[in-house]
Amino acid sequence: MRRVRLLVLNAALGPLDYRVPAGMAVEPGSLVIAPLGPRQVLGIVWEAERLPATEVPDARLRPLLEALPVPPLAAPLRRLIEWTADYYCASLAGVARMALGSLAALRGGATTTEYRLTGEVPARLTPQRAVALDALHDEQGSLRELAERAGVSEAVLRGLVGAGALEPVTVDTDRPFPPADPAHAQPDLSADQQEAADLFVEAVQAGTFQPFLLDGVTGSGKTECYFEGIAAAIATGRQVLVLLPEIALTQNFLRRFEARFGVPPVLWHSNLKASERRRAWRAIVRGGDHGGAQVVVGARSALFLPYARLGLIVVDEAHEVSFKQDDGVRYNARDVAVIRARFEGIPVILASATPALESMQLAEAGVYRRIALAARFGGAQLPAIEVVDLRVAQPERQHWLSPPLVKALKDRLLRGEQSLLFLNRRGYAPLTLCRHCGYRFQCPNCTAWLVEHRLSRRLACHHCGHEVPTPEACPECATPDCMVACGPGVERIADEVAERFPEARLAVVTSDTLNSPGKIGEFVETVEAGMVDVIVGTQLVTKGYHFPELTLVGVIDADLGLEGGDLRAGERTYQQIAQVAGRAGRGEKPGEVLIQTRHPEAPVIAALASGDRDAFYQAEAESRRDAGAPPFGRWxxxxxxxxxxxxxxxxxxxIGGCAPRLPDLMVLGPAPAPMALLRGRHRYRLLVNARRSVQVQAIIREWLGGLTFPPGVRVAVDVDPYSFV
Structure with missing residues (x-):
């Protein structure tokens, strides 16, 4: 008789032992179905010595029901799951679940029925049917997916099927992906780019763990450099993972990838249809041969997928805060990518124009190999940066654009060039109140004001998603037409531009307006075609886009990111403004950046104005060292x-009452969190600060392990936190 230990994908259950029936072949990493009382559960066969559990006599073991027809999770991935759970104080089951991105894919290949438009218009065209027909051009999917995309009920679509406007299509869930050609369109690289590309090719061919920090100014061609490493991996039959911080960036990346390799990569992100996730997952476990996934481009969740033969990992825009997950398993994909590369024995490239301070310190220590690209490709020059002191060059009352920025915008419009105005605040105004009684619109679920969105006529909470229509009268005093907008959002800036320059063609770019790959692609094509004069956007437009005719960038409120006392506020502000400044002058025409601020003497603003990035990083490092903050201490x-x-x-x-009292460790709190109410839950925080040598995770596990809490209480641990709200 054989017995195995299962990691069951339910953190509350813990490891369980089972008997392997005769004729069933399993090994560590195998995915199996096992009985649990009257239910059936999914489990992963794990090494018993690595997963302690209560020993059960052989006679009491129940037999496994089924071994699923997919390859077992390889040892490097199992070690990554263990490391991530240990480092981030998470459950093994919670981390392992991320490797099984499509439970439907575990049952093997199959066919499914999807629907598409036939081109016929039904005899009875109701308003909802008309909406569906307009929304579903070039769309194909299940009735549920199409209903979600069109914003109508499934009954409406079933009516369109009956009327002959939608037709069923049988789709093979395992249909192959077209192969990428590493020699499709080989680029003409500069000497510096070629030197970097050669290093990446050598590292891929060597097949050993090598972490690189690709530190290149905006427009220096970092993507073209690591594309050569990708080409080398494809040529040797290895798979590549490219992590992007935002789904919004994928559309631009796809175009560049397809131009270089002839076909698009395989996508992995939360917006995929269920059938697309199933197909992608099965292609990933199949490997790069025979129509499998050669290159996967995705959000952070793609990091834990069971690649058959991984040969290279690239983390683009590696400084981005979006790589840190703030709920569930609270991991940082940038750091875990390096650990996965180490377990897999492969190179990893962290690419950024503004690397994180932690990455710079690791490069200085020799852990990462830093590769610098100090100049823009093709002779393009970095933009000239000017600071506008709002205390001197004051905007007009109830306006937000300073006279120098207004003049610069006018000059660009006269020359037929494009401009970008950046404000990292969605909506029309961050606060709306009643001018009669002072009533402020607050979210009922969060400690946050409701943000006015005039384009959609709603007040919305950007933390929990709560929305209400903009009222005609104050709900407190019933005074009609008394709402006052306080402060600017991007919609208000766009209104000011339209008021000053009525002939200007505007594009407002936020996660509200560009909420699908199709809309993002449409925006890029419109700008490239010269059909937009002024872009007004949030951080969504700070990275990844290349618009040759864009010569002016205006930062509306450079001080916004410095508010709130965040540990990384200075670094984030520098990165964000440097990235948005990098959108200017990427073609033949010179670029200009105007940074509006009320604190021109602030170190981050002074560093941006002087272009002295190294001095800023050095000063930031010294302040972190003094505070015992990362990367010199642990939080x-x-x-x-x-x-x-x-x-x-x-x-x-x-929790605070039994906090450990140890040398080199300090516990702050408990105190109400800055966001004391979030999604209807009251929140308190404790902050642990320790030296690098302290095993913080072990201390926290022992500390919390002896406590019990009421069922309604949740206790979450965030190692290396990025959010302090």
Whole structure:
């Protein structure tokens, strides 16, 4: 008789032992179905010595029901799952679940029925049917997916099927992906680019762990350099993973990839249809041969997928905060990517024009190999940067554009060039109040004001998604037409531009307006065709885009990111403004950047104005060293939440009351979190600060392991936190 230990994908159950019936072949990493009482559960066969459990006599073991027809999770991936769970104080089951991105794919190949438009117009064209027909051009999917995309009910679509306007199509879920050609369109690289590309090719061919920091100014051609490493991996039959911080960036990346390799890569992100996720997952486990996935481009969740033969990992825009997950398993994909490369024995490239301070320190220590690209490709020059002191060059009352920025915009419009105005604040105004009684619109679920969105006529919370229509009268005093917008959002800036320059063609770019790959592609094509004069956008437009006719960037409020006392506020502000500044002058025409600020003497603003990035990083490093902050010290947050405020407070006090008193470790709190109410839950925080040598995770596990909490209390641990709200 044989027995195996399962990691069951339910953190509450813990490891379980089972008997392997005769004729069933399993090994560590195999995915199996096992009985649990009257239910069936999915489990992963794990090494018993690495997964302690209560021993059960052989006679009590129940037999496994089925071994699923997919390859087992390889040892390097199992070690990555263990490391991630240990480092981020998460459950093994929670991390392992991310490797099984499509449960439907575990049952093997199949066919499915999808629907598409036939081109026929039904005899009875109701308004909802008309909406569906307009929305579903070039779309194909299940009725549920199409209904979601069109914003109509499935019944409407079933009516269109009956009327002959939609037709069923049988689709092979395992149909192959077209192969990429590493020699399709080989680029003409500069000497510096070629030197970097050669290093990446050598590293891929060597097949050993080598972490690179590709540190190149905006427009220096970092993508073209690591594309050569990708080409080398494809040529040797290895797979490549490219991580991007935002789904919005994928559309631009896809175009560049297809131009270089002849076909698009395989996508992996949360917006994929269920059938697309199933097909992609099965292609990933199949490997790069016979129509499998050669290159996968995705968001952070793509990091844990079971690649058959991984040969290279690239983390683009590696400084981005979006790589840190703030719920569930709170991991940083940039750091875990390096660990996966180490377990796999392959190179990893972190590419950025503004690397994170942690990455720079690791490069200085010799852990990462830093490759610098100091000049833009093709002779393009970095833009001239000018700081506009808003205390001197004041905008007009209830306006937000300073006279120098207004003049620069006018000059660009006269010359037929494009401009970008950047403000990292969605909507029309961050706060709306009643001018009669002072009532402020606040989210009922969060400690946050409702943000006015005039384009969609709604007030919205950007934390929980709560929305209400903009009221005609104040709900407190019933005074009609009394709402006052306080402060600017991108919509308000766009209104000001339209007021000053009515002939200007505007594009407002936020996650509200560009919420699908199709809309992003349409925006890029419109700008490239010269049909937009002024782009007004949030951080969505700060990276990845190349518009040769864009010669002016205006930063509306450079001080916005410095508010709130965040540990990384200065670094984030520098990165964000440097990235948006890099959109200017990427073609033959010179670029100009105007940074509006009320604090021109602030170190981050002075560094941007002088172009002295190294001095800024050095000063930032010294302040972090003095504070014992990362990368020189360790931070971990413990977040306690409950729908009952007293329950959350008592639980947080219980945790604080038994906090460890150890040298080289300090516990701050508990205290109400800055966002004290979030999605209907009251929140308290404790912050742990320790030296690098302290095993913070082990201390926290022992500390919290002896405590019990009411069922309504959640206790989350965030190691290396990025958000302090």
């Amino acid at each position: 971990a947050a413990i977040i306690v939440s409950s729908e009952d405020e007293a329950e959350a407070r008592d639980a947080a006090r219980a």
